[in-house]
Amino acid sequence: xxxxxxxxxxxxxxxxxxxxxxxxxxxxxxxxxxxxxxxxxxxxxxxxxxxxxxxxxxxxxxxxxxxxxxxxxxxxxxxxxxxxxxxxxxxxxxxxxxxxxxxxxxxxxxxxxxxxxxxxxxxxxxxxxxxxxxxxxxxxxxxxxxxxxxxxxxxxxxxxxxxxxxxxxxxxxxxxxxxxxxxxxxxxxxxxxxxxxxxxxxxxxxxxxxxxxxxxxxxxxxxxxxxxxxxxxxxxxxxxxxxxxxxxxxxxxxxxxxxxxxxxxxxxxxxxxxxxxxxxxxxxxxxxxxxxxxxxxxxxxxxxxxxxxxxxxxxxxxxxxxxxxxxxxxxxxxxxxxxxxxxxxxxx
Amino acid sequence: xxxxxxxxxxxxxxxxxxxxxxxxxxxxxxxxxxxxxxxxxxxxxxxxxxxxxxxxxxxxxxxxxxxxxxxxxxxxxxxxxxxxxxxxxxxxxxxxxxxxxxxxxxxxxxxxxxxxxxxxxxxxxxxxxxxxxxxxxxxxxxxxxxxxxxxxxxxxxxxxxxxxxxxxxxxxxxxxxxxxxxxxxxxxxxxxxxxxxxxxxxxxxxxxxxxxxxxxxxxxxxxxxxxxxxxxxxxxxxxxxxxxxxxxxxxxxxxxxxxxxxxxxxxxxxxxxxxxxxxxxxxxxxxxxxxxxxxxxxxxxxxxxxxxxxxxxxxxxxxxxxxxxxxxxxxxxxxxxxxxxxxxxxxx
Numbered sequence: 244x245x246x247x248x249x250x251x252x253x254x255x256x257x258x259x260x261x262x263x264x265x266x267x268x269x270x271x272x273x274x275x276x277x278x279x280x281x282x283x284x285x286x287x288x289x290x291x292x293x294x295x296x297x298x299x300x301x302x303x304x305x306x307x308x309x310x311x312x313x314x315x316x317x318x319x320x321x322x323x324x325x326x327x328x329x330x331x332x333x334x335x336x337x338x339x340x341x342x343x344x345x346x347x348x349x350x351x352x353x354x355x356x357x358x359x360x361x362x363x364x365x366x367x368x369x370x371x372x373x374x375x376x377x378x379x380x381x382x383x384x385x386x387x388x389x390x391x392x393x394x395x396x397x398x399x400x401x402x403x404x405x406x407x408x409x410x411x412x413x414x415x416x417x418x419x420x421x422x423x424x425x426x427x428x429x430x431x432x433x434x435x436x437x438x439x440x441x442x443x444x445x446x447x448x449x450x451x452x453x454x455x456x457x458x459x460x461x462x463x464x465x466x467x468x469x470x471x472x473x474x475x476x477x478x479x480x481x482x483x484x485x486x487x488x489x490x491x492x493x494x495x496x497x498x499x500x501x502x503x504x505x506x507x508x509x510x511x512x513x514x515x516x517x518x519x520x521x522x523x524x525x526x527x528x529x530x531x532x533x534x535x536x537x538x539x540x541x542x543x544x545x546x547x548x549x550x551x552x553x554x555x556x557x558x559x560x561x562x563x564x565x566x567x568x569x570x571x572x573x574x575x576x577x578x579x580x581x582x583x584x585x586x587x588x589x590x591x
Numbered sequence: 592x593x594x595x596x597x598x599x600x601x602x603x604x605x606x607x608x609x610x611x612x613x614x615x616x617x618x619x620x621x622x623x624x625x626x627x628x629x630x631x632x633x634x635x636x637x638x639x640x641x642x643x644x645x646x647x648x649x650x651x652x653x654x655x656x657x658x659x660x661x662x663x664x665x666x667x668x669x670x671x672x673x674x675x676x677x678x679x680x681x682x683x684x685x686x687x688x689x690x691x692x693x694x695x696x697x698x699x700x701x702x703x704x705x706x707x708x709x710x711x712x713x714x715x716x717x718x719x720x721x722x723x724x725x726x727x728x729x730x731x732x733x734x735x736x737x738x739x740x741x742x743x744x745x746x747x748x749x750x751x752x753x754x755x756x757x758x759x760x761x762x763x764x765x766x767x768x769x770x771x772x773x774x775x776x777x778x779x780x781x782x783x784x785x786x787x788x789x790x791x792x793x794x795x796x797x798x799x800x801x802x803x804x805x806x807x808x809x810x811x812x813x814x815x816x817x818x819x820x821x822x823x824x825x826x827x828x829x830x831x832x833x834x835x836x837x838x839x840x841x842x843x844x845x846x847x848x849x850x851x852x853x854x855x856x857x858x859x860x861x862x863x864x865x866x867x868x869x870x871x872x873x874x875x876x877x878x879x880x881x882x883x884x885x886x887x888x889x890x891x892x893x894x895x896x897x898x899x900x901x902x903x904x905x906x907x908x909x910x911x912x913x914x915x916x917x918x919x920x921x922x923x924x925x926x927x928x929x930x931x932x933x934x935x936x937x938x939x
Binding site for chain 1: 631632633887891938
């Protein structure tokens with residue numbers, strides 16, 4: 244019997260644990276919170292802080308391989324665990340994905356295009372940067388932002404002071420606004436044997452910085468499809484990555500693809516694979532992390548995945564009664580604004 | 592937050608618990624065994640005997656609705672729990688399905704054909720019964736047989752003594768041999784609102800009394816398809832049933848359908864629905880038991896489900912490496928002969 248250790252107790256950990264169970268693999272959740280969504284479907288749980296080396300050691304000794312459900316797990320935690328058990332994704336990959344400047348530097352160094360960007364430490368940096376890549380841009384903290392948090396939009400020099408204030412002194416990055424036609428994402432997986440498998444790209448619709456909907460197939464031509472998969476492949480190779488990664492891309496009017504961000508984990512834009520494929524992204528990740536062969540990423544159906552955010556959940560009775568709506572709920576208590584409570588997938 | 596209580600800790604309970612989790616519903620497993628497959632994916636577990644009224648009461652008080660993963664849970668246990676919480680399937684339905692004589696009497700009273708059968712209490716009963724419905728037949732214990740256990744084949748009067756001996760004094764039933772063209776099964780579901788939904792019939796192949804393979808669609812004509820669903824519908828109506836039920840049928844050369852047996856639970860011949868449908872049989876059962884609307888049973892793909900029994904599991908490395916094979920393992924320790932260790936589904 245194999246046991247997979249998962250850092251983090253949210254919905255991604257929950258769906259990873261369920262995918263592990265399907266393969267007969269026990270899940271052991273490590274997270275600081277009591278009664279987390281993932282712990283409630285897992286064989287074991289450790290409730291402890293990410294810097295508790297004693298708890299981490301006991302956890303590592305009780306599992307066969309370790310992964311994480313969120314990219315902001317401290318890289319030092321991953322590095323410490325690596326001295327006990329295989330950890331995927333690696334601390335290095337986490338470190339790159341956790342810092343937008345390291346991430347974009349990595350991408351550009353790998354020959355992958357991004358929107359123009361500048362490192363911003365001071366108000367003067369910001370003014371100079373906006374002058375170079377503006378007039379529109381988004382100022383983001385280098386670290387720890389997600390779902391639109393820690394971001395400020397600028398539409399000209401007048402917005403500089405307020406935007407800089409929003410960062411609250413945190414090291415930041417100014418990203419030029421990419422006037423994209425559509426946003427797509429590739430869910431890629433790489434096994435310990437170096438095999439790379441990608442799911443069909445999905446097309447994403449965000450609002451307020453939060454993913455609302457992913458549609459597969461994305462409305463892109465064959466050349467763009469091939470290029471999107473090639474880019475994801477170059478990223479996982481360059482990172483010597485093991486596991487599933489989400490790669491968000493902007494499809495530009497001139498046909499080029501710019502990478503927006505990489506998420507070294509299973510990804511919200513890949514939830515459609517649960518209904519759309521025989522082997523979903525969660526099982527694919529478990530397979531990779533546990534050193535098993537990757538599964539077939541073939542898609543058997545078109546699908547639309549819609550997030551249930553905050554009081555979207557009020558529509559639950561109607562969703563449950565809707566023929567063909569596959570409803571997923573994450574077992575979270577209150578439906579706070581912006582909180583991902585579940586999702587629904589419709590095959591088409 | 593809803594909690595579903597599940598009596599039994601085997602693979603069916605495990606897959607039910609995972610389906611509940613998908614809907615944000617916690618599972619609480621009640622079973623006499625420590626560390627059962629189902630408990631390892633569930634939020635709570637009670638390890639106690641099925642006649643421990645104190646434990647049953649505490650269990651009932653901690654859940655919102657109760658079901659069972661196996662038909663041989665004592666009907667008295669279900670009846671006792673019914674005084675605390677809704678229990679589906681009902682104690683009455685369990686009682687009928689637990690006794691082959693009650694089951695066939697119920698079916699025939701409902702106007703549903705079966706192979707000829709006779710109640711057998713004595714050696715003389717058996718001799719007279721074989722004379723009437725033989726020369727071929729299968730002697731089975733009335734209660735507690737499954738997967739070919741507690742059965743003896745007879746091919747003429749010479750086999751009477753040994754077959755009777757095999758029953759070891761247990762009340763028995765002689766069933767005439769149905770010379771069927773194929774065995775099919777319908778996985779039907781009925782909600783608390785009386786809605787009935789059936790999955791497409793699967794075609795089953797057994798050996799040594801154990802299911803080996805289910806293929807959908809079954810190779811039957813349109814009239815037989817309609818008749819199979821109508822029979823399943825009549826059964827769930829007559830039982831005032833809530834939940835998923837498996838109805839095994841023999842398709843005879845003259846086009847008629849005989850019901851072989853009913854299983855008041857999710858069913859091995861419905862495992863293909865995990866990959867073949869957006870809403871699988873396990874979620875359908877959870878929805879029914881929890882009083883939620885039934886989901887859409889539409890099948891989006893053809894599928895073949897193959898059981899992994901005993902040392903079939905030795906093929907695991909090859910199965911994991913096989914493109915398109917969706918492997919399910921139940922987290923059981925040793926691969927004893929005849930033990931269901933997992934299954935694999937291939938979409939086609």
